[in-house]
Amino acid sequence: MPPGITIAADAPQLSAANTGFMLICSALVMLMTPGLAFFYGGMVRVKSTLNMLMMSFISLGIVTILWVLYGFSIAFGTDHGSLVGWSSDYVGLSGIGLTELWDGYTIPVYVFAVFQLMFAIITPALISGALADRVKFTAWALFVALWATVVYFPVAHWVWGTGGWAFELGVIDFAGGTAVHINAGAAALGVILVIGKRVGFKKDPMRPHSLPLVMLGAALLWFGWFGFNAGSWLGNDDGVGAMMFLNTQVATAAAMLAWLAYEKIRHGAFTTLGAASGAVAGLVAITPSGGSCSPLGAIAIGAIAGLLCAMAVGLKFKFGYDDSLDVVGVHLVGGVVGSLLVGFFATGGVQSDAKGLFYGGGLEQLGKQAAGVGAVLAYSMIASAILAFLVDKTIGMRVSEDEEVSGIDQVQHAETAYDFSGAGGGTAPRTAAVPGPPAQETGKGATEKNKRVDA
Numbered sequence: 001m002p003p004g005i006t007i008a009a010d011a012p013q014l015s016a017a018n019t020g021f022m023l024i025c026s027a028l029v030m031l032m033t034p035g036l037a038f039f040y041g042g043m044v045r046v047k048s049t050l051n052m053l054m055m056s057f058i059s060l061g062i063v064t065i066l067w068v069l070y071g072f073s074i075a076f077g078t079d080h081g082s083l084v085g086w087s088s089d090y091v092g093l094s095g096i097g098l099t100e101l102w103d104g105y106t107i108p109v110y111v112f113a114v115f116q117l118m119f120a121i122i123t124p125a126l127i128s129g130a131l132a133d134r135v136k137f138t139a140w141a142l143f144v145a146l147w148a149t150v151v152y153f154p155v156a157h158w159v160w161g162t163g164g165w166a167f168e169l170g171v172i173d174f175a176g177g178t179a180v181h182i183n184a185g186a187a188a189l190g191v192i193l194v195i196g197k198r199v200g201f202k203k204d205p206m207r208p209h210s211l212p213l214v215m216l217g218a219a220l221l222w223f224g225w226f227g228f229n230a231g232s233w234l235g236n237d238d239g240v241g242a243m244m245f246l247n248t249q250v251a252t253a254a255a256m257l258a259w260l261a262y263e264k265i266r267h268g269a270f271t272t273l274g275a276a277s278g279a280v281a282g283l284v285a286i287t288p289s290g291g292s293c294s295p296l297g298a299i300a301i302g303a304i305a306g307l308l309c310a311m312a313v314g315l316k317f318k319f320g321y322d323d324s325l326d327v328v329g330v331h332l333v334g335g336v337v338g339s340l341l342v343g344f345f346a347t348g349g350v351q352s353d354a355k356g357l358f359y360g361g362g363l364e365q366l367g368k369q370a371a372g373v374g375a376v377l378a379y380s381m382i383a384s385a386i387l388a389f390l391v392d393k394t395i396g397m398r399v400s401e402d403e404e405v406s407g408i409d410q411v412q413h414a415e416t417a418y419d420f421s422g423a424g425g426g427t428a429p430r431t432a433a434v435p436g437p438p439a440q441e442t443g444k445g446a447t448e449k450n451k452r453v454d455a
Contacts, residue, residue, distance in 0.1 A: 079163020177288025185332025255282025
């Protein structure tokens with residue numbers, strides 16, 4: 001997605017169809033952030049639900065303002081040293097004409113800017129899932145502002161901006177495997193290594209409080225992701241966006257099935273949480289790769305990502321880092337898998353002529369992908385850890401242990417997600433005695449019969 005404005009005599013003409021399509025895609029990507037809020041909100045305990053929702057919603061406010069003021073200029077302005085962009089016309093989005101077109105495309109600059117804004121919003125929101133239950137809301141808001149400025153805006157320029165080193169190297173990232181998912185996943189790992197574990201990690205049960213809410217969030221993410229992925233081609237003129245749309249669906253389905261199969265073999269059950277997580281893993285993996293592979297390649301990419309991400313979520317218990325909602329296991333691992341598999345499954349016949357190893361392209365593209373993955377991962381993790389350290393040493397990053405145990409919703413927001421104060425009120429009428437539950441059986445076979453599912 002190269003930047004720049006061209007007003008040459010032979011420049012493309014504004015397309016009402018492509019402009020309308022991109023506005024719809026932008027709205028779909030915006031919907032993903034509330035979808036993420038529901039997805040994460042259902043996965044935490046009741047006492048942290050509202051805080052989890054707010055950690056996503058606040059990104060809609062903070063990042064929007066920063067994007068208009070200077071974020072778009074840093075990400076997509078004129079290149080400076082292959083690391084950042086800057087164009088005075090983009091500061092405040094004030095020097096852009098209504099019908100000026102994005103260079104080489106048939107949509108206005110404003111439409112491209114608002115589409116990319118939605119990517120900038122959801123990326124820091126993704127990080128929040130790793131920090132559930134224990135971060136001050138003011139500290140989180142400050143971290144979002146700093147992280148977007150220091151990490152996201154420059155990395156977006158590396159990957160998508162003309163002159164950005166990864167863009168010029170030929171790293172393929174159709175819609176955000178490096179700039180969004182590896183970026184957010186590595187940042188999550190950097191931050192949690194600084195702020196530490198939740199109280200009771202690996203000791204207390206920390207099960208999702210609302211799996212229906214998780215499934216609702218996953219459905220909204222899946223729906224919005226079509227705008228996220230298909231819209232990243234910035235038009236409908238050559239069929240590449242349509243291929244990306246199809247591959248998004250195919251890979252997501254394959255990843256969900258692979259995750260569920262692993263879960264059944266490993267744990268003996270098909271869970272709704274596994275279905276939702278597997279779908280998200282597939283969406284993450286196909287994001288960088290879906291514009292370069294065939295539908296059969298998308299099935300393979302989705303299945304590999306579903307399996308590897310399902311295996312990766314348990315690493316936090318092995319290595320002792322507290323990634324609350326598996327941002328590292330799904331987004332970092334899924335982003336790495338999807339980005340590297342471009343080097344194997346790129347056909348050379350979709351978004352570009354670059355071919356992967358399985359299509360006669362050798363190791364060249366894989367090497368480029370690995371360079372992009374490694375650089376973004378290292379920069380984001382280190383920079384994010386430094387930012388978290390600075391915030392922690394100034395205003396404090398974590399709530400107190402007592403506040404964490406009592407519930408972050410009440411402490412930070414003076415609210416609770418569910419109000420049961422009016423439920424079952426009044427005095428119950430006198431009734432005849434009701435016999436209690438039957439005594440548990442004893443003897444052979446009684447142990448299994450008396451077991452109950454821990455809800």
